[in-house]
Amino acid sequence: MSEQGKYDTTDVVAYMNRLGHEARAASVVMRRVDSGIKNRALQTMARLIDERRDALIEANGEDLVRARANDLSDAMVDRLALTTPRIDAMIEGLEQVTALPDPVGEVDGLRYRPSGIQVGHMRVPLGVIGIIFESRPNVTIEAASLCLKSGNACILRGGSEAAASNRALGEIISEALIMAGLPATAVQVVATTDRAAVGQLITMSEFVDVIIPRGGKSLIARISRDARVPVIKHLDGICHVYIDATADLDMAVNIAENAKTHRYGTCNTMETLLIDAPVAAEVLPRIAERLAAHDVEMRGCERTCALLPQAVTASAEDWDTEYLAPILAIRIVDGIEAAMAHIERHSSGHTEAIITENYSLARRFMAEVDSSSVMVNASTRFADGFEYGLGAEIGISTDKLHARGPVGLEGLTTRKYVVFGEGHIRQ
């Protein structure tokens, strides 16, 4: 019998408290586990996934049948499907996390103080992490591997539409943990699709240290509103590119095209382009030509529409919209002050870029724009854990506290003070 199914789920609150209690106990063990053992568990997961491809695809098939019976959209069914390339990607992801350096126990800043004590910081796991996500079953493996590597216990609550897939993956994770000599309860997959489970997970602060929701904006907003446990969250990605009058215009055209068209559905995609008035007449038609080749709809301010007959007039709402689609809002502004004022008002705090050759303006933009990533002469599409060298990413935080921007292993840890003395007492 699998570890994941061993508790009665009829009383959801009692069931979730049970998971919480087990996770807390497992987290105490996980704090002191060697890197080697954690890596062995990750490698075993990869091996078991590889060996049980057929069983996984079969379990996923149940989910797909139910999804089609429930008239889920093609896009949702597609996200739900476990295909051979997706299973390959899961295995590769596990290998990547195995290869990452273990952040736990790293000590820095150890310095002697005038009193004679030596004080530093040690990086340690957060404890218990609750992760709530929607249909994509590969998130189960991704989240489990990052929590495990960072020495945390976790409780994973996937979407009900992926229940059979997640159950099968949960069994593999449990087996791998046990084979590595770790508590199976270090990673627990919630075995009920009752929505009350989420309500309990996000409020049982005695058992859970942080909640990471991954999914649509409404899911995240609801969880943030109701949680009594700290949430690492990411709502919108309304990213801006500002082309300053001194910009290298070839560079500006390339970056604007890349930031908008490289992928439409990602949170680091540019949604609004701001152009300094003196170069608008020269650069806008060139950008419009590139965007037209990708069938991107342009919604502009009045001045933009005057220069681009093909643009439609943007409404006030456009400046606050994350399109996640081949649509771009464009506004002509008078200088960096106006650009930064627009960003201050409309940005979601995710990622903004300036294209400029002016040293002072580049410095101002970097210092003053209050977003999780601020860039000079680069595409907003680089705002990503892999591109930043984190090795893996559990999400992108647009919060200011704790983790900001792409969240990797470090974001799943905290630091405590360590003090070494030789009998020191306070005078």
Added chain:
Amino acid sequence: MSEQGKYDTTDVVAYMNRLGHEARAASVVMRRVDSGIKNRALQTMARLIDERRDALIEANGEDLVRARANDLSDAMVDRLALTTPRIDAMIEGLEQVTALPDPVGEVDGLRYRPSGIQVGHMRVPLGVIGIIFESRPNVTIEAASLCLKSGNACILRGGSEAAASNRALGEIISEALIMAGLPATAVQVVATTDRAAVGQLITMSEFVDVIIPRGGKSLIARISRDARVPVIKHLDGICHVYIDATADLDMAVNIAENAKTHRYGTCNTMETLLIDAPVAAEVLPRIAERLAAHDVEMRGCERTCALLPQAVTASAEDWDTEYLAPILAIRIVDGIEAAMAHIERHSSGHTEAIITENYSLARRFMAEVDSSSVMVNASTRFADGFEYGLGAEIGISTDKLHARGPVGLEGLTTRKYVVFGEGHIRQ
């Protein structure tokens, strides 16, 4: 007319929203203010406080008269009083904060990635900080100076019993800000004693980035429960010292005495002493003798009481009590596992120390004890921002996220990613 009194306070929600709106606008300005200008404002505050001692003592006198009329306890009246030494300490505190390095704008970890972009972290202000505190008016200056130095705007809500003192200090702060060319709204003292102001402050997440409550446990618990803005908080300090069998017993006796008796009312004072059974008979009577000289009441487990006839029997509640008084709970345990299990169950996550000469046990204790400060062979009384070299302290966080342990200027900042490219686009 002073800046602090310029808005109508009859509609508390509208008034607080107004303060929030002004603070948010000021925070945009504060982000880019030079260290020199911030220091000038701090020095001007110090000068104005020095020049207006009489006026401050007079304003404080109003509060003291009202406090006595309202039958406040002597302890509360004492905390409220602005005496000459306390005014000197305020001025000295301002000088210390002026001398601290400015954390804002510090960039670290700037490295090239395989794509060619260069990625690093820049330290930036949090934005708007709301601080809620009880009677001590010196907190007004302390909090204002730390928020100002770290480039944040702040809204300060002191206790109603210190209303006149805080108003007078608020006027000095406003004047100093204006004289340095900064917005007076960068530091706003809430001008109403209506409790609804707190309710609004902790829920207006569009204007406030973080709340720091300073005061009694019930105040902090209430704020944590009701806040919709992240809270940096510190509830109890139930600190433990564990004397291992290999400890240098002279050292153990000195540290136990210091950790308990150096000051009783502080959160880093030892509340429970754990002693490894093999050395209990030898070390306990020596510690008891020292504590008896300070009139410390000892409450022990059964084994402790068998060794110390003067000890009273501890109840289950004692292990979870922050005495803040000359009382110590004592328990004899069998080895480090039992000691760490006791700490895991009863600690508030503030500070724990082990006294040992055993290398492996010291390493285990440091790695496995999950508190904001973990020490070897040093008194828990060292857990303090000044002792740790932070230069100043806005509080001690027993939370795990963001700031943990003593919180100084760094805890009032966050880090954003900065990316430098030369026209890089994502492939």
